[in-house]
Structures are given as structure tokens and as C-alpha cells.
Amino acid sequence: MSKLISSIKEAVELCGIKDGMTVSFHHHMRNGDKVLNMVMEVIAEKGIKDITVNASSIFDCHEPLIGYMKDGVVTGIECGYMGAKVGRAVSRGMLKNPAVFRTHGGRASDMIKRTSHVDVAFVAAPSADCMGNCTGKYGKSACGSMGYAFADAQTADKVVVITDNLRPYPLPGFSIPEVYVDYVVEVDEIGDPKGIVSGTTQITRDPVGLRIAQYAAEVIEASGLLKDGFSFQTGAGGATLAAAKYVKEKMLAGGIKGSFGMGGITGYMVDMLNEGCFESLIDVQCFDLKAIESINNDPRHMEVSAEQYAGVSGRSAAVDSLDVVLLGATQVDTDFNVNVHTDSNGYIMGGSGGHSDTAAGAKLAIILAPLVRARLPLITDRCHCISTPGSTVDVVVTQRGIAVNTSIEKNRQLEEALKAKGLPVVDIKELKAIGEKITGVPKPINQGDKVIAKVLYRDGTLLDEIHQVAGE
């Protein structure tokens, strides 16, 4: 018995993909992913229309989607993040139905709660056997964790594993078990290694970024959370990595033994594990080669599903045990709402990912961002799109000052502690004024009436809508 079939075409046929269906993908191949494009090419060739693509994230490498949107092959996109290329096309109204944004946790939980239905899930697997046991931990296209693909595999009507490293049964260290898999297809290459991972993640050298990072580390220290058992999530951005460096220095200097680091994992977090800052890593996605090597070799470095990382459908998720998360922003408003979906012109160029999941779960959610970017101020009266509600954001750190969200009771003590440390605590409205003094008040975005995207919160409720960008 074997589930191995000859081609993606055969998979599309055997799964009975037809007009109006939803197909899903995960983004561990990141900007090197070839699977989404290969599958959609077959679907388009077969003349199938009105497909909804549910991908955990859409990257610029998925640009062919724009053509499929024009042709009516793709009429819906659901995702946690959408890169600028496809985002711009959606923002211009080229997608028939409004795109649906979910958080990484919410995407998995909506599938598990059956409020999001996938007809056929395609799993890009760096190693797999003929029965569909698969893992991302090794193989020429190794991506490490496959956390975002678990819910797709668990819940889709049909599941197709696509691999470029077919191994003998049973696959050692499988992540997704054969019980979920209908078909296995072998291809030459599921991804371009250059796009899957960056070689190393770099800490910023920009003095503004370093200043922000230093302030963020001071905020963490002042919060009282930086003690034995400390848990921490940070992304792969230069400033947040720099903040991690300062946190690490404080931990090593103070002999602080943290519990876990989490998130998309970088080599920097692996170093912190190996230097004794953490007991373990919780990993839903690997950002670089060092992280991939670590998850494949170190049992303390644990792969988790998106539901276990950040969902709301389980009895708990790891974000519920998180002390501190460092997050970015394209905009913050005076109610501490954060926008990571659209750029300054209103075009989609991102998405929540785990942003609002971790902000909601962490005891302390810190936004790090420069006060001015591309001659536009960070802080505004109302975010163009609310990605993460202000009620879950504790502190905004800029190079010109730190604003604490004291509408959350527990943060008043933190604000006092920051002031006592001599840090530049500034009211968010004042911070807005400082920014606008530099840049002037930006002119409003010229947006149309048409809703081109809906932003769902992690519990599946509507958080915001994004309108078409007009007049270009």
C-alpha cells in the first residue's frame, strides 16, 4: 500500500477539485515556496474557477496569484499575512471577494472549530514517506517547524503531501502523521533554498533601532518579569533582535534562568537557549539555518502546531504562558491600536500573523517602532487598519519616548517604575505631536468605498475592514 501518485495534476483530479472550492497552503517555505504556484498552475490549466486560496501567508513569490485573480481562477484569498506584491493587487480591487485576514492562532482555531473549511490542503514537506508521514526538520528544502500546517492536515477533506525528499517508510521524527494524509506527490523541488531561510539573522546597527531596542530592554527589566522563569518572544526584525541582545546581556549578568523562548525562531534565540537563558524553545516556524539545525537536533527545541502556539480553540495555548513579546508596527493610534496590515498609502503589505495572538496572551506586549518612517509619523488618531486592539498593547517604545497604555490598570505601576528609572515616558498623544512636528500631519489616504479585505480577530469576530485604494 502506498499513497504515492504521479503528479500534482493527478492529485488535483483525485481530490476532485472543482469550481468554488477552497485549497490551503502553509508558508514555511516562505519567499522560496514553489508549492502554491505549482498547484495553482495545474488548477488554472484545468480551467477551474472561483477558487479560494487559504494560505497561512502569501509572499511576493506568489505573484502569479495576481494573474489568477484577473482570470477568475482565484476569487478569494484567506491568510495571516500578505506581502506587498499581491497586497497591492488586492488593494486595487482585483480580487473578486474581500480577502480574509486571520491571526496565525485564529486561522488554526477557525479550522478546528469548523468555522473555516478547507476542501484540499497541500502540505509542502521537506521529507515524507509514501504514506504521508512528513517533517520539515531535514531534507534539502528543510524549513524546520511545520507548525502552521497541522490544522490544515487535521481538518481538510483531502490532504496532499508534496515532497522533494521521499524517504523509506516510516519517516523518522515525523511531524504530521499519516492518519491525515490522502496522497503523496514527489516533485523536483518544493522551494528555493535561498528564499526559504536567510543564512543568518542580523542585529540592527542603525542607531535609532539600537536606541529603541535599549529602551525596550529597560522596559522589560522595569516590569519585574525579567527573573527566573522568564519567557520571551521576539521576531526576526533588526530592532527586536537588538532588544533580545540587550535582554540576553541582562540575563547573563544577573544569572537569570528563563523558561522558554517562542515564536518564529531565529539563530539568536537558539544561542540564548544554548547559553542557558532558556530551558526550551517553542517553535511554530524557523527563520534561519541555525534554527533549523537546532530543531532537528535538540529535543529542548520543540515544534508546536499553530493551535498550540497561539490558538483559542484549545484549552490553552503557549501564548497564554508568555511573559513578554516584542512586536513591530506600521502605525499605532492614540488608543494603542496597532496596524501591521497596510502601508502609509493604505496598501496591504503585511498582516497580523501572531501579532495580536501574542499581544493578547503575553503579560507584557511591547511595540517597537521608529517615531517617523518614510517621512510619515508612526502615531495617528486612528489606525488605517486595526490589526491588534489597543486593549492588548501595553507599551509603545520609540526612539523619542516610551508611551505606556495606562488604560490597562496593571500598567500604572509599570509607568511609575519607568519614570523612577529615568526613562523618557511620554503620553501617547504627546508622542503623536512630536512625530507630527517632524513630518507634518499626513494627508488622509484616498480610499474607495469597496471593502477589499476583512480582518478577523483571533476568536473569529470581525476586527476591521480594509478599503480599496482609489485614485491612482
Added chain:
Amino acid sequence: MSKLISSIKEAVELCGIKDGMTVSFHHHMRNGDKVLNMVMEVIAEKGIKDITVNASSIFDCHEPLIGYMKDGVVTGIECGYMGAKVGRAVSRGMLKNPAVFRTHGGRASDMIKRTSHVDVAFVAAPSADCMGNCTGKYGKSACGSMGYAFADAQTADKVVVITDNLRPYPLPGFSIPEVYVDYVVEVDEIGDPKGIVSGTTQITRDPVGLRIAQYAAEVIEASGLLKDGFSFQTGAGGATLAAAKYVKEKMLAGGIKGSFGMGGITGYMVDMLNEGCFESLIDVQCFDLKAIESINNDPRHMEVSAEQYAGVSGRSAAVDSLDVVLLGATQVDTDFNVNVHTDSNGYIMGGSGGHSDTAAGAKLAIILAPLVRARLPLITDRCHCISTPGSTVDVVVTQRGIAVNTSIEKNRQLEEALKAKGLPVVDIKELKAIGEKITGVPKPINQGDKVIAKVLYRDGTLLDEIHQVAGE
């Protein structure tokens, strides 16, 4: 946030356990299990009645169930295996409702298909954290794999983890993730180490057993399956272990590289892995200390859920890829049906466990049993209870002859090969006659009208019924 509560009593209260509910347990603590008894004692003390106990297996250590059956606290038992002590009480009609036997795969699959509902699952966890991530791989009560507990955790309305080794969050190498767990209770001891595992598993020295084992190894060789990629399951019984020894010798002598060993795993299978006979082990339950050490340290030794091991609810299970399984029997009939549920007097003293799952999945299912036991013949016209249908049994090996089930087309070639090798191939009816010549024809079991147990096949359909033993 923590799910840690003070006691099993608090768990029973918080879960709202009340008359008529079903509670579930798993049997990795084997005859050393203390969790089932601790929980049922609390339920009984609270005056709750009419409880159905769904345990993957019932051992003699669960004798207190007999008292609860008398008192009406327990009115139903569902399991994959039932030891002689509780089995005798059930056979005497002491349980109000018929007991329900499932296979290990069928039990998990019925839960996942929602044809078997559990209100509250209790998971005996040798290590756990305060959010319910848990594993059996280490801790003072280490049991290795917790494969039978996965379906309970995935599907029960409420899940309580009971541990005697509470560790910091997040638990490294967790098997069951926090997403499924409602409450965590710390107790002094979840099991008696002496009962959880045997120190080592012993190969039989009995000449009859060795003869049977030798024949079985010859049958495997004659089948043509003993070649590179060979996969194999055997139990912990003395004769099947001896057969494994002969198989191992043939593999080492022939330079045969098998793919996987499976099952309840013994140290003997671990040795075969380490000596290069297998690439990996698929483990739903560990039988001894060496197996536990191996699953904790060797990534080739993989824990699987009961569904992945042997279920029918997934798209495939590991048994579907199995070449050869060696199985025992208390009775075999002339249609090759096998009984492993009742003893020669009709009393329940066992159950299918994975017997009929592996027989159905394996390319070659071999029954090993002495032709005469306790002055009664192995082979009969009709098994007192059909545990495994003859249509899935290929060969019966006794010390006095080998019977091949040639009603299965593919076995005719095997029969010829055995004859060509000079092995004592005997028609099953002739084998019956040989046995009866030694023992005489046994007198029929004195059974009553009342059905005291239903035996479900792995797909959930009724396979047989067991009647009360009368007249004592």
C-alpha cells in the same frame, strides 16, 4: 495561568462528573496503575452511580472495580483487554450492562469517529507541566509511549492529567499537548514501578515453545517477506520472543535490513534496532525498562497514537504497512477464527488489544500456540468467542504441525513453499484431531443465556457476544 488543582476530588467536581457518565483511562501503567483506582474511589465516595469505565485495558490491579460493580457505582466497562480477576466477575454477571470490548485501534477510532463518547478522560502522566503538556518518557513512573491515551485526550469533553512528576512549563518532549487538557492534579504516585514494567522480557526455554518459535521463523522465511524493508510485530510472550530471536538470527546472517519493528515494544526489539535489523520502531506501548530508555533517547524509536498504530478512522495506520505479525491464541477454530478473550471455562481473561488490528493489517498473520494447554486442545470447531476473524489469519503454528489458511488465495503458494521446505504442514482439521486424541473432546462450556460482553470489531461492528458462565 495554571490548570493545577488541589486534588482528584476537585477534578471530579470541576468536571461535573455525575450519574450515567463515562470516564476513561489508559493502561500504560499496566498492572502497577493507581490512577483508575484513585479516581474511582473518589467517584464512589461522592455517591455517584451508573458510571461506565472506558479503559484501554483492565488489569488485576483494578480489582476494586468488582466492589463498584456490586454497589452500582460502575454499571458499564469498555476496554481492549480485561484481566482474569475483573473478567471473572463480569463473566459471572456482576456488571449491570454488557461489557464492550474493542480493539486498540477500534477504541481510538470509535472515539475519533464520535461513535464512542467519553465525558471525562483521566491521563496518568509520568511527567507533566502545570498547563497539561505531558509525557510518559521520563519521571519516576516512566512508562515510555502513551499512545493509547491520545484519542481520549483529543476527544473527551474534559481531560484531567494526573502526574507524580510536575515539571516547569513547558515540558520538554511533551507527547500530549496542553491544547487538550483542562486540569492537572499532582499526586504522590500514579503507579507502582514494579507493576508498570517488567525488568526484562525473557525468551522461553520451554522446548515446546522453542519448537513453535522455530517453525514460525521458518514460515516467515518461506513467505518471501524476510528481505530488505521487512517489518515485524511481535508481543512480549516467551514463544513469540523466541521466534523474534530466530528471525533476528536469519536477518543478521542474511544481511537483511528491515524497515520497522512495531507494537508493544520490548527490549528485544530495541536490540534488533540497535543491531541494524530495523531502521526504526513504532511504539504504542513499552513493555520493559529498556524500551522506555530507548524511546526517551533514540529518535528512531517513535511514539505513535493508537489511531496511527492500528486505527481505521485515519487515512491509514501503521498496521497497513506491516509485513508480519506474531500473535497468540487461547483457542483457534477450524475456520481459523481466534479467541483471546475467554479461557477454557468461558471466563473472560483477555481481549483483542491489537490482535485483530494487526491480523487485518499485516501481510502475514501467524498464530503461535501449543496444541494442548491445561489438558485442553487449542483447536475447536467454533471458538467460544471470536476475537479475530479467520479471514485475517494466515497460519497457525503449533509444535505438532503448521496449518495454513488456504481459503485465502495468496496463502496457497505459501503452503507449497512450506511443504517444499519439509515443514510439517497439516490441515487445521487434522491438527484438531491430533489435539483431541491427546486430551479427548472437551465438554461444552456451561454458559447461561445472558450476554455479559459484546466484542466489537475494529470498524465498530459487532463481532461476537460472550455469555455468562453458569452453574458454579
